[in-house]
Amino acid sequence: MTILIQNGQVINPATGMNEVADVLVENGVVSKIEKGIKEKADRKINAKGCFVMPGFIDMHVHLRDPGFEEKETIETGCRAAAHGGYTTILAMPNTKPVVDNPDVVNYVHNKAKTVGLVNVLQVGAVTKNQEGKELADIEGMVKAGIPAISEDGKSVMNAQLYREAMEKAAKLGIVVLAHCEDKNLVNGGVMNEDEHARELGLKGITNSVEDIIVARDIMLSHDTGAKLHLCHCSTEDSVMMVDLAKQKNVKVTAEVCPHHFTLTSDDIRKIAPEMDVEKNVIAADADADTNFKMNPPLRTKKDVEALRVGLRDNIMDVISTDHAPHTFADKNTSMKNAPFGIVGLETAACLTYTELVLGGYLTPMQMAEKMSYNPAKIVGLDKGDIAPGKTADIVIFDPNETYKIDKNKFASKGRNTPFDGRTVTGKVKMTIVGGHIVYEE
Numbered sequence: 001m002t003i004l005i006q007n008g009q010v011i012n013p014a015t016g017m018n019e020v021a022d023v024l025v026e027n028g029v030v031s032k033i034e035k036g037i038k039e040k041a042d043r044k045i046n047a048k049g050c051f052v053m054p055g056f057i058d059m060h061v062h063l064r065d066p067g068f069e070e071k072e073t074i075e076t077g078c079r080a081a082a083h084g085g086y087t088t089i090l091a092m093p094n095t096k097p098v099v100d101n102p103d104v105v106n107y108v109h110n111k112a113k114t115v116g117l118v119n120v121l122q123v124g125a126v127t128k129n130q131e132g133k134e135l136a137d138i139e140g141m142v143k144a145g146i147p148a149i150s151e152d153g154k155s156v157m158n159a160q161l162y163r164e165a166m167e168k169a170a171k172l173g174i175v176v177l178a179h180c181e182d183k184n185l186v187n188g189g190v191m192n193e194d195e196h197a198r199e200l201g202l203k204g205i206t207n208s209v210e211d212i213i214v215a216r217d218i219m220l221s222h223d224t225g226a227k228l229h230l231c232h233c234s235t236e237d238s239v240m241m242v243d244l245a246k247q248k249n250v251k252v253t254a255e256v257c258p259h260h261f262t263l264t265s266d267d268i269r270k271i272a273p274e275m276d277v278e279k280n281v282i283a284a285d286a287d288a289d290t291n292f293k294m295n296p297p298l299r300t301k302k303d304v305e306a307l308r309v310g311l312r313d314n315i316m317d318v319i320s321t322d323h324a325p326h327t328f329a330d331k332n333t334s335m336k337n338a339p340f341g342i343v344g345l346e347t348a349a350c351l352t353y354t355e356l357v358l359g360g361y362l363t364p365m366q367m368a369e370k371m372s373y374n375p376a377k378i379v380g381l382d383k384g385d386i387a388p389g390k391t392a393d394i395v396i397f398d399p400n401e402t403y404k405i406d407k408n409k410f411a412s413k414g415r416n417t418p419f420d421g422r423t424v425t426g427k428v429k430m431t432i433v434g435g436h437i438v439y440e441e
Ligand SMILES: NC(=O)N[C@@H](CC(=O)O)C(=O)O
Pocket: 062, 094, 152, 153, 154, 179, 293, 294, 295, 296, 322, 324, 325, 340, 341, 342
């Protein structure tokens, strides 16, 4: 099938192209980008007023499959990704069983192929069963095709073991995706340590819970030469340390999630229990809206501003979602008992556009860099580029449409978002993977 995308604003960081043009897709590949392409096509798309960008690449997704299919499956997760404009996603290994050997890697890759929507790259765990005791079969998983390892959900607290993993990663040429959280320092915290936590009577998580491991992991990357990518950075000092590390030529990159650059801990809503408990909808022990509970937690205004400026100044390289679906039942309890995590695949693009592009922090070109081009470079993928000859992984994004986010329209099984009902600007109109339309509004 041939597709002709007409009159869109083509934004392609790899070539620096940023102009109105037509894009011709033939046999799964971009064959031509020019003004006024005359060729016949099976499908003509009017993209006037829309951005035509390389399909988004999410370095941080929880597909929950195998083992937690009530929260999400590879199919529903891929559908959510396509809906969000993503053409490639990296799946985190904290499933059941944990992805710590080639068999589970193959299971995910085969199932994703059968689903046939977006490219799924499984990430391998650092340690067996994510127990932090001995290394997983990293070589075996690399042979099965993992582009990265991660202990996401926690940090490997044994620095010597983590150092050995980094040495392996450096030798094998894969990147280490680091969840930075000092386990002992969390001490039962469920939200940011601040005045609002005290008002709600909830235990706090200090910035140092993250910062201490960010510092440690940067040192280990410096010592081993491993490529280190810091997941879901949430603090101002994380940004400062990434900046310093880059100045010292440490091979570090970093990601920020939309919730961390959009919301602060003060946005955590107190539920009015009297209404909903009567209807038996909200659990009797509910004390605040657990759709605002994620790890790391929502921080302060100061941190949010540092993350925005860090993205603007290209200290922070990537916008990822940390899409972490949970069921209503999982979340329908107190802040203390609810699991950490919120969905993100279907709200990342509009939040990035609204908060950062319209907010004056990023250009549309930088949006394409952080959501596609940089992730491809960091992971080492021949993607994130829609120049002629490249695979046709494309997103068409309308930057003019303003609407309210509606969680009931999500393709994800997860409805655990703090953004339901929020007014945003910018909508994914179409997602094309390898020349196939996998989502169309
Ligand atoms: N971010 C979260 O709050 N939760 C993630 C784990 C993680 O990314 O650390 C999950 O798997 O639910």
